[in-house]
Amino acid sequence: MGGAKDAWAAAGYSGVGNFMLHTSDGGETFEKIKPANYTSLLLDTASQNPTHAATSSPLNVQYTMDGKSFHHSIEFGGGQSVEKLGTTG
Numbered sequence: 001m002g003g004a005k006d007a008w009a010a011a012g013y014s015g016v017g018n019f020m021l022h023t024s025d026g027g028e029t030f031e032k033i034k035p036a037n038y039t040s041l042l043l044d045t046a047s048q049n050p051t052h053a054a055t056s057s058p059l060n061v062q063y064t065m066d067g068k069s070f071h072h073s074i075e076f077g078g079g080q081s082v083e084k085l086g087t088t089g
Contacts, residue, residue: 008053010042018042022067024050036062036070046082056082 005026012018018039021030035042040057047053051067061073061082 006047006050008045008047008055010045010055012042020045020053020055020064020070022050022053033064033068033070036072043079044081046084048084054082056080 006024007022007027009021010018011021011032018035018041020033020035020042022033023030035055039062040059042055042057045053045055052063052065053067054061054063054073055070056062056079058080061079062070063073064070
């Protein structure tokens with residue numbers, strides 16, 4: 001687990017677009033990470049550790065396995081929440 005200092009959040013601004021925010025210092029600083037292409041509104045995030053995270057939108061789900069780039073999941077559709085199940089994802 002990443003611990004209390006590590007967190008991911010979905011964000012977006014009108015005219016700027018969507019992005020993921022990642023902090024590894026308890027929120028002192030955030031790194032903006034671009035989501036996968038053709039991303040609509042991002043709704044929720046979950047993470048397994050500092051480099052493995054997922055985010056959902058109304059139409060799709062995205063994931064990262066390196067903490068630097070997001071990819072579309074093959075899952076069809078999206079949802080309003082992402083839940084971590086078990087100890088491996």
